[in-house]
Amino acid sequence: MKESVQYKIFKVINVLILLLVVYVTLFPFLNVVAQSFSGEAQINAGKVGLIPQGFNIETYQTVLKDQQFWVSYKNTVLYTVVATTISMVMTTMFAYALSKKRLAGRQFFTKFAVFTMFFSGGLIPNYILIQQLGWGNTIWAVVVPGAISVFNMLIMKSFFENIPEELEEAASIDGSSTYGTLFKIILPLSKPILATMVLFYAVGNWNSWFSAFLYFDQKELFPVTLYLRNLIKGATAGLSTGATSADNLTQIAANIKSVTMVLTVLPIIMVYPFIQKYFVSGIMLGSVKQ
Amino acid sequence: MKPAVQVQKTAQNIVLPDLNVNKRTKVLALLKKDWQLYSLLVLPIIYLLVFKYLPMLGNIIAFRRFIPGGSIFGEEWVGLQYIQMFINDPTFWHVFKNTLMISSLTLLFCFPAPIIFALLLNELTSKKFKKFVQTVSYLPHFLSMVIIAGMVLQITAGNGPINALITALGGEPIYFMQEASWFRGIYVTSEMWQGMGWGAILYLAALTNIDESLYEAAKIDGANRWKQTIHITIPGILPTIVTLLVLNIGSLMAVGFEKVLLLYNPLNYETADVISTYLYRIGLESSNFSYATAIGLFEALIGLTLVLSANAISRKLTDSSLW
Known part of the structure; x- marks a missing residue:
């Protein structure tokens, strides 16, 4: 069965949409993890997204x-x-x-x-x-x-x-x-x-x-x-x-x-x-x- | 004539006790023979009586004066005093409206989302990728409401990631949790984040049950994938859609109490306060137990009515009902 061009385009967009769903689902988790390893000042300045800023494990120790x-x-x-x-x-x-x-x-x-x-x-x-x-x-x-x-x-x-x-x-x-x-x-x-x-x-x-x-x-x-x-x-x-x-x-x-x-x-x-x-x-x- | 009636009466007098004795001995014999099976019921039934049915009867204090430390069924009848109280309470009607707004918006956005999500997943060719997306999407369902609330507050914080994006795009930061106008949107979005993947499970199962030969036939007839979706896929999952819609309408009044309680604050009470949080504050913070119970009873009765009518409608429409 050959697929129409539109369906092929749809399939690509579909994969992109679902990747976006995965990203949005995981983002809050990753953000929490990133913050947990970040410095206080960096969090307050709103700089922490997916990657820890001012990496430290002192908060864990506390x-x-x-x-x-x-x-x-x-x-x-x-x-x-x-x-x-x-x-x-x-x-x-x-x-x-x-x-x-x-x-x-x-x-x-x-x-x-x-x-x-x-x-x-x-x-x-x-x-x-x-x-x-x-x-x-x-x-x-x-x-x-x-x-x-x-x-x-x-x-x-x-x-x-x-x-x-x-x-x-x-x-x-x-x-x-x-x-x-x-x-x-x-x-x-x-x-x-x-x-x-x-x-x-x-x-x-x-x-x-x-x-x-x-x-x-x-x-x-x-x-x-x-x-x-x-x-x-x-x-x-x-x-x-x-x-x-x-x-x-x-x-x-x-x-x-x-x-x-x-x-x-x-x-x-x-x-x-x-x-x-x-x-x-x-x-x-x-x-x-x- | 008379003797005949008397004869009948005597006959009844003789037969009835006999039947009773038979029944009683039968039950006793059954219990004796099968006491182990019946013994298994004892604790669960006591549990239901004490922890489910007793509180149901406890609703009686909606009509009785209750003294903390006194009887759980209250002290004296006060009639409809507490019912009138909430009917004349403008705050009650305000939270009633809020409840309806939040639950309707949730239904409107969070009901179709899993259906669309399941349909999109169904179009994936890679089994592995499908499995991966599914596994990730179920994850939020397993979290404590406290964690969810913590994440929501963190994401929407004045210095959180959303505001970082807004300022990067040149906008002014928004204090989401301090502005009443944002609460409904935040609530519905978080519900969708939490429930979309999990909600898709039943649809995905229904999708796998659709007869593959229907698609083959449609392909021969020259129907493209879109037409197949409209004419085969959606009719195939329609019974599931209807059943779940009924369930959802049935629980329309049940706005996520824990979530609102964790997320709201005096700055967004205007839109966030719902019946359950209002009665929580009246009952447990102001110790007005009877008044809070009256509100709770009203809410529970609306809920029960909604479930029963939704179920009746479903039985008429689809032959499938919950009982």
């Missing part, structure tokens, strides 16, 4: 020496591990039970869960609930309320439903209990979906900041996202009062902000090339179900 940064970073790791574990146990139990046709009230329980996707209590009732439970300034406020994502549960449920019934029947004839079947047969077969779910939850938990912002007022509990948020908001406050030029405080904040952003996002960027295919397959499974 941030890495900050006790509060390490405390927050450790908190983020702790919250991510605990919350993801809770979520995986709860979601797997729920999805497996709902995937069984023999479960009486299966339809009802599914609808009971799905309804919460479309109507929710809202900010204030949730806030009051957590305070009433006495969970303010405790880890539970950030690891429990998001334990089950109904969307994830439905993806997992449809995966379990596609595992041939005969496998389980054979096991139950051999006297295996439901727990035994779940652990010895179902879960080993579900490794791809379990991996996808762990990643969905872990990335969500790593990135989350708002519940910590709502329920914590002790600095030693802050996750790194909240630590970063306070740096950023501090910098904006300086900006809005007109301290834009040579104010030393704002300068330091700009530098440190970039370094903290790089360090916060680093784990995500490092695993990203390996995990993105799991995310894509997860979202596809979800859409098939919907």
Whole structure:
């Protein structure tokens, strides 16, 4: 098949457009990295684009020496591990039970869960609930309320439903209990979906900041996202009062902000090339179900 | 006549308890035989009841006086006091308008972007380049909102890269975050930056499902690539487009609360303040819990209505609906 001249021209322009998309997508990342290695004066003079100006690693040293940064970073790791574990146990139990046709009230329980996707209590009732439970300034406020994502549960449920019934029947004839079947047969077969779910939850938990912002007022509990948020908001406050030029405080904040952003996002960027295919397959499974 | 009725009644009296006993023993037998399966439901159901349904009931304080530290369902009925309060509150209507403006602009620009992006990707001959562009475009989806906000503030800063470009071209620097007129544009652009690549996934999948023989036939008929796109490709992904449009309209009221909360400041409240940030300030900064809940309930009900009607329309139009 020969292509028309117009189509050939279009293809060249198309490649250029998509290269522009790549550039625009990556620019903010590269700019943050460049700033994190740049000198304060150069950033403030607006000279830093893609290449660090006044190259230095002192800002990294400053941030890495900050006790509060390490405390927050450790908190983020702790919250991510605990919350993801809770979520995986709860979601797997729920999805497996709902995937069984023999479960009486299966339809009802599914609808009971799905309804919460479309109507929710809202900010204030949730806030009051957590305070009433006495969970303010405790880890539970950030690891429990998001334990089950109904969307994830439905993806997992449809995966379990596609595992041939005969496998389980054979096991139950051999006297295996439901727990035994779940652990010895179902879960080993579900490794791809379990991996996808762990990643969905872990990335969500790593990135989350708002519940910590709502329920914590002790600095030693802050996750790194909240630590970063306070740096950023501090910098904006300086900006809005007109301290834009040579104010030393704002300068330091700009530098440190970039370094903290790089360090916060680093784990995500490092695993990203390996995990993105799991995310894509997860979202596809979800859409098939919907 | 009379005895017959009585007989029937007695028959019912005898049969009914029997049925109940049967049902109860059946359920008990089922639970006994299959208790392990049912035990798996216990924690998830408690979770949903406590963390999803209890707060839903907690919305009742929109109609009751709430005392901090008191019952989560409030102390006494006050009727529609808080509803009237927001109906008569000019700020509420201002943030309501802002919410609609931001969400409509987002829909207008961010809904078509992934479709166009997917179509452009589909025209690439090099598989490797396609994979590369896709991988890069998904990246922003994985970032924390705090990082995104940090990047937005940095890019739009008075001494940031955009202003560097403006001054290089001989213009005056613009203080984007300090001028209310810029907020909507910044919000929509950042949404597009964040969501375009990820949003294209489902379209790309739909594109691979289009029957290749349709294109072959069109080529024999002499249709060029543009005509093929209009007559084969777009109809091929139309069901996906409609479904996602329905979903988007359904969530029209849900402006990215976290993003606005991180980006706005008193200088751009005029355009940036939305329902969710307003109720956040009323509830958690001024501790007016009941009033904030009333606003939240109103917002949630509009959201629910939008989802339900969008779903009903989709079922009529395309046979595909969410449930």
